[in-house]
Amino acid sequence: xxxxxxxxxxxxxxxxxxxxxxxxxxxxxxxxxxxxxxxxxxxxxxxxxxxxxxxxxxxxxxxxxxxxxxxxxxxxxxxxxxxxxxxxxxxxxxxxxxxxxxxxxxxxxxxxxxxxxxxxxxxxxxxxxxxxxxxxxxxxxxxxxxxxxxxxxxxxxxxxxxxxxxxxxxxxxxxxxxxxxxxxxxxxxxxxxxxxxxxxxxxxxxxxxxxxxxxxxxxxxxxxxxxxxxxxxxxxxxxxxxxxxxxxxxxxxxxxxxxxxxxxxxxxxxxxxxxxxxxxxxxxxxxxxxxxxxxxxxxxxxxxxxxxxxxxxxxxxxxxxxxxxxxxxxxxxxxxxxxxxxxxxxxxxxxxxxxxxxxxxxxxxxxxxxxxxxxxxxxxxxxxxxxxxxxxxxxxxxxxxxxxxxxxxxxxxxxxxxxx
Numbered sequence: 001x002x003x004x005x006x007x008x009x010x011x012x013x014x015x016x017x018x019x020x021x022x023x024x025x026x027x028x029x030x031x032x033x034x035x036x037x038x039x040x041x042x043x044x045x046x047x048x049x050x051x052x053x054x055x056x057x058x059x060x061x062x063x064x065x066x067x068x069x070x071x072x073x074x075x076x077x078x079x080x081x082x083x084x085x086x087x088x089x090x091x092x093x094x095x096x097x098x099x100x101x102x103x104x105x106x107x108x109x110x111x112x113x114x115x116x117x118x119x120x121x122x123x124x125x126x127x128x129x130x131x132x133x134x135x136x137x138x139x140x141x142x143x144x145x146x147x148x149x150x151x152x153x154x155x156x157x158x159x160x161x162x163x164x165x166x167x168x169x170x171x172x173x174x175x176x177x178x179x180x181x182x183x184x185x186x187x188x189x190x191x192x193x194x195x196x197x198x199x200x201x202x203x204x205x206x207x208x209x210x211x212x213x214x215x216x217x218x219x220x221x222x223x224x225x226x227x228x229x230x231x232x233x234x235x236x237x238x239x240x241x242x243x244x245x246x247x248x249x250x251x252x253x254x255x256x257x258x259x260x261x262x263x264x265x266x267x268x269x270x271x272x273x274x275x276x277x278x279x280x281x282x283x284x285x286x287x288x289x290x291x292x293x294x295x296x297x298x299x300x301x302x303x304x305x306x307x308x309x310x311x312x313x314x315x316x317x318x319x320x321x322x323x324x325x326x327x328x329x330x331x332x333x334x335x336x337x338x339x340x341x342x343x344x345x346x347x348x349x350x351x352x353x354x355x356x357x358x359x360x361x362x363x364x365x366x367x368x369x370x371x372x373x374x375x376x377x378x379x380x381x382x383x384x385x386x387x388x389x390x391x392x393x394x395x396x397x398x399x400x401x402x403x404x405x406x407x408x409x410x411x412x413x414x415x416x417x418x419x420x
Contacts, residue, residue, distance in 0.1 A: 076104050076171055077154030077249075081144040082162040083111040086120035088196075088297075092165050093124045099171055101129075105152055109144035110134045141242070142262035142271045149261050154249065159272070161243040163297040165194055173292035174246045177234075185251030185284025186276060188240035189292025192227055196297040203227045206296045207244075209237030209288035210276065213409045214350045215357040216338060218273045221288070237288045238280065238407045242272030244294050247279075254282045254396060257389050263336070265382050269326055270333040277341045280407075283398035320368065327365065327372035334358075335379045340390045343401035350408070 078096055080089065089108065096106055106129055110117045117132045118125040125132065133151065135144055145159055156178060158171070170189055178184055191206040205222035208231040212218055218239060222231045252261045255278040262271045276286050322330070338347075338354070347354070365372045 075154040076156050076158065076175065077148070077152035078104065078106045078158045078160055078171075079109060079145055079148035079152070080106065080160045080162055081109045081111055081141050081148075082115070082117065083138065084115060085162040086110070086112075086115055086117045088162050089117075089121045090124065092160075092162075093121060093127075093130065095166055095168055096171070097124070097127055097129060098168055104129055104171070105154060106130045107148045107152055108132045109139075109148050111137075111139050111141075111144055113137060140264070140267035142260075142266050142268065143264045145262050145271075146260055146264060149249075149252065150259065157247050157249055157252065159242045159245045159247070161296065163194070163196065164191075164244050164294055165296070166244070166292075166294040170244075170292045170294050171246075173289060177287065177289045177292070178246070178248060181285065181287065183283075183285045184248065184287050185254075185279040185282075186240050186245055186247040187287040187289050187292075188244050188246070189294055190227070190231060190288075190290040191241070191244050191294050191296050194295035194297040201295050205231060206298055207241040208290070209235075209286070210239035210241060210273065211409055212238045212277075212407060214353040216334075216342075216350070216354050217357055218270075219409075231288075232290050234287070234289055234291070237286055239273055239276030240286050240288070242275075243296050243298070245272060247275075248284075251279055251282075251284045254284070255279060255393070257392050263340075263389065265336060265385065266333045267329055269329040270337060274333070274337045274341070277337065278393055280404070281341060281393060281397045281399050324369065324371055327369050328375045328378070331361065331365065331372065331375035332379050332382075334361075335375075336382060336386050339383065339386045340393055343404065345401045346405060346408075349405070 076099070080092075082089065086108070093106065096104065108117055108121070108130065110132060113134070113136060117134075121130075124130060133147065135147070139147075149157055156175065158174075160166075166189075173189065174187060177187055181187075188207065188209060190208060193202045193204040193206045194200070195202055203226055205225050205227055207220050208222040209220075210218050211221055220241070221237065225231075252275075255261065255275065257263075262275055266274065279286060335358075362373070
């Protein structure tokens with residue numbers, strides 16, 4: 001018997017999923033939220049969405065105060081969504097809690113109703129700096145992070161995956177960096193891969209920041225390469241990965257839409273790409289800070305800066321290893337992101353590159369993962385609300401289309417910094 005998705009979606013556009021796909025996509029996923037009318041996208045028990053808040057202006061590009069951070073006066077909010085992996089926090093929380101008392105708050109956001117986080121982390125749950133918030137349903141990364149931001153007060157906010165293991169200097173290095181760079185809205189440290197099965201660190205780069213090319217494909221700098229000194233320079237990048245992102249709260253306020261900082265229509269996947277892009281458009285900088293070191297047990301792999309045509313076999317293998325839910329969200333979120341953030345002049349200039357990439361992805365999914373094409377009606381249903389969000393993004397935009405073009409690399413050669 002088929003399962004219908006979308007209680008608010010017109011019946012002629014309902015997506016019918018077989019029971020086995022419902023199992024693969026994920027039990028408890030609130031699919032109806034992708035089809036609810038504007039204004040209803042809130043988690044259970046939350047207050048109704050209200051109007052836009054005040055917007056703080058981004059500082060001038062390149063402002064650098066050059067002074068040391070006063071860590072005792074700085075409050076950090078570490079937000080950790082978890083789903084079936086709370087036990088991993090036994091490894092990372094002690095490192096965070098070694099930070100000077102009074103400067104840190106940690107919020108664990110439980111996206112798995114069947115998971116008892118307090119039991120999973122043991123005595124660490126008794127620390128007064130640790131709070132556990134049960135979302136009550138599989139809310140997704142974006143929704144969980146948004147709730148965490150709303151319920152914390154730190155000057156800096158860290159988006160942290162449960163399978164991220166930072167070194168003891170990660171937060172202090174980030175605070176020092178933000179104190180020097182007042183125009184920085186978000187940053188990430190050097191993140192190396194962690195092999196969870198073998199319980200060991202590696203010397204392979206997981207991420208050294210994100211670049212964007214003319215196809216509007218985000219590429220991960222250094223992914224899979226040896227940490228041999230080539231990624232030891234602190235530099236500005238187009239975007240940063242959400243697994244270990246630290247953001248300035250005042251920057252997040254400039255891109256807020258109603259009560260959302262991350263776009264909850266994304267559910268999960270590529271929300272870090274989107275928030276970085278919007279921060280850039282609002283006039284903030286994104287940086288890679290290699291002095292801050294962490295390790296990440298990432299479960300999916302990308303191509304790094306390698307072009308699709310140069311690694312067809314690897315691309316195919318990586319795509320086949322993704323769950324149906326990830327495949328759906330990857331397509332849907334890419335289209336929503338373009339619809340919301342893209343400048344018309346840049347779209348016209350690069351349309352052949354963008355179209356070629358999207359057609360290739362759709363063709364691959366049509367042949368090898370046809371059920372993931374549920375992303376098409378989902379995107380259509382969310383178009384109206386996304387265009388409303390676009391108007392907010394464009395009103396806050398301070399980065400010119402020409403300036404953004406300087407960040408776009410060619411396929412297989414992503415720009416590391418703005419090109420002149």
